[in-house]
Amino acid sequence: MEKTILISLFSISLTVIWGFWPMAQNRTCADGACGREALNVVESLLKNWTSECGKISEGKTGDEASKACLAAGKYQQLAPKLKQLANNGAFTLGPRDLAIGTAQNGTIVNPAFRTFLSPALLDKDNLTVKVEKKGGKGGANIRICRIDEKKKYTHLKTITFEEGGGAATQSATVTGVKGHLVQVFIDGSGGVSRAFDYTLTTSAN
Numbered sequence: 001m002e003k004t005i006l007i008s009l010f011s012i013s014l015t016v017i018w019g020f021w022p023m024a025q026n027r028t029c030a031d032g033a034c035g036r037e038a039l040n041v042v043e044s045l046l047k048n049w050t051s052e053c054g055k056i057s058e059g060k061t062g063d064e065a066s067k068a069c070l071a072a073g074k075y076q077q078l079a080p081k082l083k084q085l086a087n088n089g090a091f092t093l094g095p096r097d098l099a100i101g102t103a104q105n106g107t108i109v110n111p112a113f114r115t116f117l118s119p120a121l122l123d124k125d126n127l128t129v130k131v132e133k134k135g136g137k138g139g140a141n142i143r144i145c146r147i148d149e150k151k152k153y154t155h156l157k158t159i160t161f162e163e164g165g166g167a168a169t170q171s172a173t174v175t176g177v178k179g180h181l182v183q184v185f186i187d188g189s190g191g192v193s194r195a196f197d198y199t200l201t202t203s204a205n
Contacts, residue, residue, distance in 0.1 A: 033143060033145075033155035033158070034143050034145035034153045034154075034155050034183065034185060035113065035115065035143045035145075035183070035185030035187055036113065036115065036185065038094060038095050038115055038117060038183070039151060040094075041094055041095050041117060042117070042147055042151050042181060043151065044086075045082075045086060045117065045119060045120070045181060046149060046151070046181070048082055048085045048086065048120075049066075049069075049082060049120060049121055049149075050065075052078055052081055052082060052085070053065050053066060053068075053069040053078060056069065056074055056077060056078065057069055057074075063149075066121065066149065066179060067179075069121075070121065070123045070178065070179055072123070075123040078120065079119075079120055079123075082119050082120040083097070083119045083120070085119075086119035086120075087119070094115070095115040095116060095117040095183075096114065096115065096116050096117075097116070097117070097118075097119050098116040098117055098118045098119075098182060098183075098184060098202060099202075100118065100122075100127070100202045100203065100204050101202070101203060101204075102201075103199050103200070103201045104116070104199065104200045104201070105134075105197075105198070105199050105200075106186075106197075106198055106200070107136070107195055107196065107197045107198070108138070108140065108186060108188045108195070108196050108198075109138070109188065109193055109194070109195045109196075110138045110139075110188035110189060110190050110191065110192055110193065110194050110195075110196070111188055111192065112188050113185065113186060113187045113188060114185075114186045115183060115184075115185050115186075116183065116184040116185075116186075116200065117181060117182070117183050118181050118182045118183075120181075121149075121178075121179050121180060121181060122177050122178055122179070122180060122181075122182060122204060123178060123204075124177070124178060124204035124205055125175055125176060125177060125178040126173060126174070126175050126177070126204065126205050127144075127173070127174050127177050127182060127202060127203070127204050128171055128172070128173045128174075128202065128203045128204075128205075129142070129144055129157075129159070129171060129172050129173075129174070129184060129200070129201075129202050130169065130170070130171035130200070130201045130202070130203075131159055131161070131169070131170055131171070131186075131198055131199070131200055131201075132167070132168075132169040132198060132199040132201075133161050133165075133166075133167055133168045133169070133196065133197070133198055134167060134197040134198060134199060135167065135195075135197040136194065136195035136196045136197045137163065137164055137190065137191075137194045137195065138163060138188055138189065138190040138191070138194030138195050138196040139160070139161045139162045139163035139164070139165075139188070139189040139190045139194075139196065140160075140161045140186055140187060140188055140189055140196045140198070141158055141159075141160050141161075141186075141187045141189055142158065142159040142160075142161075142184060142185070142186050142187075143155065143158050143183075143184070143185040143187065144156045144157045144158070144159075144172060144174055144182070144183075144184055145182070145183045145185070146174070146176065146177050146180040146181070146182055146183075147180055147181040147182070147183060148179075148180055149179075153183070156174040156176075156177075157172040157174055158172075159171075159172050161189075161196070162190075163189060163190030163191065163194065164190070177204075184200065184202070186198065186200070
């Protein structure tokens with residue numbers, strides 16, 4: 001009887017370990033610096049960009065079309081449509097829309113995480129990411145990455161909040177994001193079940 005119970009417990013332990021193993025392996029930037037990939041969502045967003053940009057780029061294709069669509073007039077025409085498509089598709093499940101210029105509130109409970117993705121390529125070269133810890137005893141690592149049109153992730157900066165402590169605010173400005181998607185990955189840290197309450201605000205220029 002004891003042997004049967006031990007074998008069952010061992011089997012359960014293996015199941016749990018293997019259940020979490022893909023999460024550990026599914027890291028991007030080779031060293032995990034960007035958090036978890038969301039390649040299916042990224043692919044959907046880039047397809048939307050190519051399709052909608054092609055309608056207004058006056059016959060241009062590839063990089064030339066993207067450059068044309070990043071011009072102020074065309075981008076303002078394109079951005080609302082791409083946001084609508086993303087919210088009806090890619091963001092139904094999974095990553096949240098990175099709403100630049102809007103404060104976004106949330107809570108993660110370690111070991112949970114939250115991913116934010118811009119719904120379209122950015123038309124500005126600089127992005128400031130501000131994170132305000134509102135409460136909770138948990139910490140967090142906020143990884144900021146850009147993604148090019150070939151779905152290549154590049155880590156830019158990381159903001160770190162240590163476990164414990166009170167309310168605090170940190171920010172980071174990244175450059176070179178024009179013509180890229182941006183991902184902000186908030187990864188809970190500290191003891192299991194410790195919460196991290198936050199407000200995320202981004203601004204581009």
